[in-house]
Amino acid sequence: MPKRLLVIGACGDIGQGIARGARAQGLSVIAADRNAERLQRYADGSGIATITGDLASEEAAIAMWETAQAPFGGVDAVAIAVNAPNATKPLMDWTGDEMTQVYATNLLTHFNAIKAMLRRLPENGMLIGIGGGTADFILRDMAQLSMLQAAQRMMYRGFAKERKSGAQIRELMLISMINGERKREIAQPDWVMDTEVGAHICAILADPETFAGPVLRLESREQVGKPEPRKAAA
Template sequence: MGQKRLLVLGACGDIGQGIARGAHAAGLQVIAGGRNAERLARYEDGSGIATVVGDLSTEEAVLQLWEAAQRPFGGVDAVAIAVNAPNAAKALMEWSAEEMAGVYATNLLTHFNAIKVMLPRLPEDGMLIGIGGGTADFILARMAQLSMMQAAQRMMYRGFAKERQGGAQIRELMLISMINGERKREIAEPHWVMDTEVGQHVCAIIADPETFKGPILRLESREQVGKPEAGKSIA
């Protein structure tokens, strides 16, 4: 077939934008998806990256987004989900149950809804990749809720992969390195992975899923971009 068609969800965030730009530079046809039409306008720069407005709050909303994403290039072959909503930094004892439910809805259920709707609709050789973080394994000061959601997200991707019987494949890519994205350019250090390099790595996974077996993969350094891990994938 021709060029792969990649739908990037959360394409207005630092990592999502990096994936969209990096994948487009690597030759994929990219559809950038997000909730905010005004922020998506940044892609109206003649690059050829298409845009689609929508959200992942419910399965019905995801289905509408999916159907809209079919139009620019006649279909979607792969999906990258880079959706993580910002939340407050405070001790767990300071959170109310209602606030924690909101964190759960915007950081975990968004991925859950997208997977349920989109994974079965991808082609047989398709791929769905969710972006996770290293805080699944450690806790930053006053950010335990983030670690809780990242750990739950990782187990969710493992669960979907374990239950999957044929069809499109599913991976989670955990970003262990700090990422040099739009909002961190001024403080980024040379060894940080560039946002567009995350896009390059996503492309490598899509192109060769048998090498990047997963279902849980880790990107730890710039030297690793586009290369498989040495025995570190998590079943």
Template sequence: MTSRSAGSEEPYLRGRSVLVVGATGGIGEGVTRALLALGATVVGAGRDPDRLGALADYAGGIGPGTLRTHLVDVSNPDSAAVRAQLAERYGQFDGAVLTVGNWGPPGRTSLLEVSDEVWDAMIADNLTSHFRALRAITPLLDPEGALVHLTGFSAEIPYPGNALVGATNAAKKSLLRTLTAELGGKGPRIHELVIGPIRTRPRAAMGADSPSWLGAEDLGRHAGELVAGRGPWSTEPLQYLLDRASGVLTELPR
């Protein structure tokens, strides 16, 4: 997997629409830019008007695609209403990328010290929100299209000091694998991407950055290929994108 700058690729997503849920986040904004560079019409969804405005400033000028920002809370329990609102405005989508979550309070807390308040917030933002987003959005996708969901690699390993990030990642991976099995090839392709640390603007601003990591735009270009059904990975439901050197794997390295 190589790193290319926005705008250097054939715009093969021209005429296709992709919903990015969590477009206001560090990964989401990079995914949005990459999909725009590939020619997609991107609906960037988020809950905060100011953050959606910042997304428009950062990504809106990237062509040849078109960015539309959309204020919506996919974690709203009324998934039918969320779905109806999106359907009325945009109709069916060719693809969706789900990249939402909450890193939790700063610092590390051992599992036995986690408060009920933090537990509830982490389950709400990192698990319930994903369940409700899947419930709202999956039926909006073209059956020939693809849903791309991101889960952190802490799904696979003990994660001392961040137990709820790891636990919810493991649970999200389980949800996506079950959804893939339940759809049984009927409906959009489901791609669960288990990701290592990703270069994003907010993380870099906090001093967390490494050239060995994949960038948010790399994830966006990969998601673009999956939405288009191009390349070697578009038939693979479970993929690991751990770092630049490893590329794309379909099982964990031993």
């Protein structure tokens, strides 16, 4: 299993869970975020290294990759948990400029990271992007989020289909609600813990053949560390 994991977006609810969950599984973790102040949460003796950087362009993503080599002498796997907040309103109320910005901060960030990092990972490495279940349904006044998630899923499928050799690529769609830092007080017992997302990613890294993908789903706490159940044929 890859031993050195770069987590991009490591100060969000999901990213922080991935970083801490993977560290608990014994991986060397590099936490990346745009904001150095937010990264101070890792100055708690966890052993998680931190770097600053962004994915605004392919060049910026390459710079992040190069910076990430320093803490542990390299990177074997990348987890991308970057999803910028955006407005809740009907599609008719969005302007073209607003929609362009949403795509730049939610979809093109993943695109830039994949282009910069997938080919630079070692042969047995893997890049995993985090997606969401709204790729398949629309919440009230959040159709733009479903559009983004559906496009992101097809983008990961496209990169996987075009891949000829080298590191593998997956998208992990989080279907369950996630018990993260900002939702602790309202979380239900059946919600997947943020650190369990990290544990599940470690299972994918350890056994790529079982988690063949390219698109995977995490649907419940009971599934953590296991492949999704096969659907019965209709």
